[in-house]
Amino acid sequence: MLVDHVSENQHFDVAIIGAGTGGYSAALRLAELGKSVVLIEEDARPGGVCLHEGCIPSKALLRAAEVRHLADNAAAMGMDYELKSFDFGRLVSYKEATIEQMTSGLEQLLHARKVTFVQAWAEVTQPHQLTLHLPQSQSESEGQVDGEASGQTADQGQAEDDGQANPILHLHATDIIIATGSHPRELDGVPISHKAILDSTDAMNLQQIPHSVVILGSGPIGLEFATLWSSQGADVTILATSPRIFPRGSRRISALMAREMKRRGIHIHTSVDLHSLTEGDNQSVTVRYSSPDSTTHTPIPPTAKAPEGGEQTVTLTAQFALVAKGRVPNTAQPWMSKLGVNLDARGLVVTDPYGRTSVEHVWAVGDITPGKQLAHRAFAQGICVAETICGLDSEPVDDHNVPSVTFSQPEIAQVGYSGEEAKANPQFSEIQETSLPMMGNARVFMSQTAGTITVVSGIREQEPGKRVVLGVEMVGPHVTELVAEAEQLVGNHVGVHEASALIHPHPTFSETLGEALLKADGRPLHSR
Numbered sequence: 396m397l398v399d400h401v402s403e404n405q406h407f408d409v410a411i412i413g414a415g416t417g418g419y420s421a422a423l424r425l426a427e428l429g430k431s432v433v434l435i436e437e438d439a440r441p442g443g444v445c446l447h448e449g450c451i452p453s454k455a456l457l458r459a460a461e462v463r464h465l466a467d468n469a470a471a472m473g474m475d476y477e478l479k480s481f482d483f484g485r486l487v488s489y490k491e492a493t494i495e496q497m498t499s500g501l502e503q504l505l506h507a508r509k510v511t512f513v514q515a516w517a518e519v520t521q522p523h524q525l526t527l528h529l530p531q532s533q534s535e536s537e538g539q540v541d542g543e544a545s546g547q548t549a550d551q552g553q554a555e556d557d558g559q560a561n562p563i564l565h566l567h568a569t570d571i572i573i574a575t576g577s578h579p580r581e582l583d584g585v586p587i588s589h590k591a592i593l594d595s596t597d598a599m600n601l602q603q604i605p606h607s608v609v610i611l612g613s614g615p616i617g618l619e620f621a622t623l624w625s626s627q628g629a630d631v632t633i634l635a636t637s638p639r640i641f642p643r644g645s646r647r648i649s650a651l652m653a654r655e656m657k658r659r660g661i662h663i664h665t666s667v668d669l670h671s672l673t674e675g676d677n678q679s680v681t682v683r684y685s686s687p688d689s690t691t692h693t694p695i696p697p698t699a700k701a702p703e704g705g706e707q708t709v710t711l712t713a714q715f716a717l718v719a720k721g722r723v724p725n726t727a728q729p730w731m732s733k734l735g736v737n738l739d740a741r742g743l744v745v746t747d748p749y750g751r752t753s754v755e756h757v758w759a760v761g762d763i764t765p766g767k768q769l770a771h772r773a774f775a776q777g778i779c780v781a782e783t784i785c786g787l788d789s790e791p792v793d794d795h796n797v798p799s800v801t802f803s804q805p806e807i808a809q810v811g812y813s814g815e816e817a818k819a820n821p822q823f824s825e826i827q828e829t830s831l832p833m834m835g836n837a838r839v840f841m842s843q844t845a846g847t848i849t850v851v852s853g854i855r856e857q858e859p860g861k862r863v864v865l866g867v868e869m870v871g872p873h874v875t876e877l878v879a880e881a882e883q884l885v886g887n888h889v890g891v892h893e894a895s896a897l898i899h900p901h902p903t904f905s906e907t908l909g910e911a912l913l914k915a916d917g918r919p920l921h922s923r
């Protein structure tokens with residue numbers, strides 16, 4: 396993106412630091428509401444993690460896994476396909492083209508709404524004042540600083556610099572939104588080498604199909620990469636420190652996912668005690684761990700050692716290790732503490748429901764705030780902050796109504812309360828969990844992917860006598876789409892009886908939710 400023209404000491408209504416999903420959604424809404432907005436991003440192009448190294452590239456790669464699954468199961472319909480070759484370079488080009496298409500669309504939208512985009516590392520030095528550290532090459536080649544207004548340009552060699560020869564520029568803004576996002580968490584004492592020990596960004600940019608990978612972590616990133624690499628023929632092992640994979644979901648989800656992933660040849664070990672992770676000279680990693688179920692897997696090469704304390708210590712060698720144990724907010728930037736922005740114990744920015752931080756006229760959105768680190772939550776927060784700044788009566792984001800989706804095979808989707816959460820909440824009573832296996836649905840059966848759906852219902856203290864849908868969780872084909880309907884029911888406190896009267900087209904995947912609601916209402920149709 397060609398950066399926009401800005402002048403030294405130029406004033407904007409709102410300055411936004413970080414052009415990821417949170418930052419750019421706020422920028423678009425503010426501009427729509429007539430504010431002058433500057434969007435400041437360290438990278439050359441807007442989009443942040445989601446567009447460049449998260450949601451979009453991972454789903455482009457996972458599209459290939461879907462196609463592979465279809466082809467692998469075509470024999471049942473009389474079509475015998477054989478994968479003759481896999482040109483990984485072309486898959487990478489497909490991913491890159493997808494990112495390019497989405498990024499240029501976003502750039503055009505920002506431009507059309509007259510949002511000023513500046514490539515720089517920004518800090519807030521005083522209330523309403525920002526200092527921008529411009530990249531050297533860009534300020535020289537494109538002249539994004541107005542030389543006349545500032546009296547200094549980088550190519551005159553007179554620009555004020557930040558001590559590292561980066562020209563700096565000062566701006567003023569009435570309001571400032573911090574949207575600096577997050578980065579991958581490292582294993583204690585084991586740095587990401589970016590060679591054989593990878594984080595998700597490295598994994599996304601691999602230029603080859605790995606032959607063996609060990610994945611440390613079984614959250615969305617772990618399960619999505621396990622799906623991707625196993626579909627490409629890699630030998631994949633998931634090591635989970637928790638007693639079950641995908642611990643943020645219910646036991647039912649974890650059990651079904653473990654069964655389905657093992658059916659696809661993925662090795663899974665839970666309650667793992669990780670002893671060491673080391674990188675060899677020859678692009679390989681060695682992991683030493685023990686786990687109650689470690690005897691069930693033959694490591695490559697098989698180098699199981701003598702039992703230690705009842706559990707066997709296993710030494711596993713693989714080409715790569717992916718560390719996928721969560722993300723850390725980008726709040727360790729010294730200016731944030733100097734400014735007085737309050738952080739919680741995990742380093743997340745403390746805000747009120749509308750995104751106000753502890754510093755007046757400074758707001759925060761996205762992965763740096765407590766709650767689900769998801770792009771669609773950041774979009775909604777960005778809109779809410781923008782509207783609140785403009786004095787509108789905006790709806791704050793309720794984390795319980797933010798759906799979670801994982802694009803593994805099978806997919807996982809959740810919204811609202813799990814059974815356990817609902818039972819622990821004193822506002823709810825008479826909690827029921829109604830489960831339905833999805834395989835009874837014709838479309839699910841044809842897709843040859845197992846699935847299950849659970850509707851959590853109960854009585855809210857605000858509406859005694861009315862059983863409402865409190866939560867829905869699903870594992871199966873297309874559930875990342877089906878969850879949108881469930882969200883409407885949960886978010887609007889729709890009664891189970893009313894929801895079960897909604898008619899779903901036949902034959903569709905969406906009927907599974909209709910069937911589960913009928914069952915929850917005590918009127919099962921195609922189930923017992």
Ligand SMILES: Cc1cc2nc3c(=O)[nH]c(=O)nc-3n(C[C@H](O)[C@H](O)[C@H](O)COP(=O)(O)OP(=O)(O)OC[C@H]3O[C@@H](n4cnc5c(N)ncnc54)[C@H](O)[C@@H]3O)c2cc1C
Nearest residue numbers: 413415416417437443444449450517576761762768769770
């Ligand atoms: C592998 C992976 C897959 C994912 N898949 C999904 C998915 O399918 N669905 C989903 O909802 N979510 C997904 N996520 C999560 C999603 O990417 C994040 O929740 C989302 O990007 C958060 O947006 P954000 O605006 O808070 O921050 P970010 O997208 O992290 O953007 C922050 C931006 O701020 C910039 N920045 C930081 N400090 C400064 C500074 N001082 N000055 C200037 N610029 C600065 C950074 O360069 C960055 O571009 C995924 C994440 C990963 C890692």
Ligand SMILES: NC(=O)c1ccc[n+]([C@@H]2O[C@H](COP(=O)([O-])OP(=O)(O)OC[C@H]3O[C@@H](n4cnc5c(N)ncnc54)[C@H](O)[C@@H]3O)[C@@H](O)[C@H]2O)c1
Nearest residue numbers: 611612613614615616617636637719720721722768800801
């Ligand atoms: N489809 C999606 O929406 C999507 C996809 C990818 C990522 N994301 C987002 O990105 C963020 C990061 O994802 P993630 O999967 O890395 O994090 P996560 O926090 O969801 O899961 C991390 C997992 O690692 C485990 N773990 C912790 N320490 C470990 C260790 N030493 N060894 C092995 N396992 C360990 C945890 O028990 C947990 O299950 C999440 O907040 C997620 O919402 C979303």
